[in-house]
Amino acid sequence: RCAACRHLRRRCPSDCIFAPYFPANNPRRFSYVHRIYGASNVAKILQDLPENVRGEAADSLHYEAYCRIKDPVYGIVGMITVLHQQICAAQRHLARVHAEI
Amino acid sequence: MASSNSYNSPCAACKFLRRKCLPDCIYAPHFPPEEPQKFANVHKIFGAGNVAKLLRELPPHQREDAVSSLAFEAEARVRDPVYGCVGAITFLQRQVERLQKELEAANADLIRLACSDIPILPPAIGMQQRPLELRIVAENGGFCPIPYGFPVTYASSLQWNENHHNNHGGI
Numbered sequence: 001r002c003a004a005c006r007h008l009r010r011r012c013p014s015d016c017i018f019a020p021y022f023p024a025n026n027p028r029r030f031s032y033v034h035r036i037y038g039a040s041n042v043a044k045i046l047q048d049l050p051e052n053v054r055g056e057a058a059d060s061l062h063y064e065a066y067c068r069i070k071d072p073v074y075g076i077v078g079m080i081t082v083l084h085q086q087i088c089a090a091q092r093h094l095a096r097v098h099a100e101i
Numbered sequence: 102m103a104s105s106n107s108y109n110s111p112c113a114a115c116k117f118l119r120r121k122c123l124p125d126c127i128y129a130p131h132f133p134p135e136e137p138q139k140f141a142n143v144h145k146i147f148g149a150g151n152v153a154k155l156l157r158e159l160p161p162h163q164r165e166d167a168v169s170s171l172a173f174e175a176e177a178r179v180r181d182p183v184y185g186c187v188g189a190i191t192f193l194q195r196q197v198e199r200l201q202k203e204l205e206a207a208n209a210d211l212i213r214l215a216c217s218d219i220p221i222l223p224p225a226i227g228m229q230q231r232p233l234e235l236r237i238v239a240e241n242g243g244f245c246p247i248p249y250g251f252p253v254t255y256a257s258s259l260q261w262n263e264n265h266h267n268n269h270g271g272i
Contacts, residue, residue, distance in 0.1 A: 035151075036147065036151065036155075037146065037147055037148070037151065038147070038148045038150070038151055040148075041145075041146065041147065041148050045146075045178075045182060048182065049182055049183060053183045056183050056184065057182060057183045057184075059187075060183065060184050060185050060186075060187040060188075061185070063187055064174060064178075064185055064186060064187065068155075068174075072155060072158060072159060072167065073159065073163045073166050073167045073170065074166065074167075074170045075170050075171070075174060076174065076186045076187070076190065077169075077170035077173050077174060077186065078170070079190060080186065080189055080190060080193065083190065083193035083194065083196075083197060084193065086197050087193065087196050087197055087200060090197065090200035090201065090204060091200065093204060094200060094203055094204050094207060097204065097207040097208060097211055098207060100211055101207065101210055101211055101214060
């Protein structure tokens with residue numbers, strides 16, 4: 001059984017939408033996405049995508065869920081804010097150095 | 102952020118869910134009826150129940166920020182179902198790396214210019230000749246301390262979260 005079907009306590013069918021992306025050896029991966037998105041929302045998102053990109057989608061969903069669990073207020077958006085601030089600071093710093101040159 | 106209940110108009114969530122909008126509706130302060138798409142996106146990606154659970158676990162003064170970030174994430178995921186917000190992170194990280202390289206190059210140029218400006222004095226007569234020493238001191242031992250070494254890669258551990266209340270375990 002994959003991690004999702006184990007978590008959901010159901011039989012894992014041969015065409016399980018979760019099985020390729022939520023292997024049994026990483027139960028925390030599914031529990032994070034389940035906690036934030038819910039199993040049916042994840043299944044819907046994956047089903048609406050072509051098979052060749054579902055792995056990337058599962059990875060990004062997992063990462064966003066992890067960020068939301070770590071920071072329930074800002075989630076991954078907090079990281080975007082920090083990166084924007086770093087870019088602004090770097091641009092200012094670069095302008096100062098260029099001015100000195 | 103007035104509750105829509107005071108105007109006897111259901112909030113966007115209760116309108117979408119076709120239910121009565123009660124005075125203590127958890128969604129009402131954050132999903133006004135004038136912004137139906139905001140709730141529609143959030144419900145599509147996270148589910149109304151999960152959003153309510155998330156909001157209930159937060160103190161009231163943090164809920165508006167949480168809803169804003171959830172709405173942002175949901176919209177990003179609707180626009181890009183494969184990468185969502187992670188696509189933006191990857192793009193911004195590349196920008197940071199590019200700027201850091203530019204900064205390193207600019208600092209190297211600055212130091213080369215500074216070195217070329219230092220006059221080489223002729224040795225004073227009778228004094229022992231000593232080689233010119235140029236030592237560039239920086240905090241981290243490099244020629245330019247970059248105060249924001251932030252090479253966070255996709256799925257690496259997060260270092261940026263110290264300022265936020267962290268009440269959950271990590272990966």
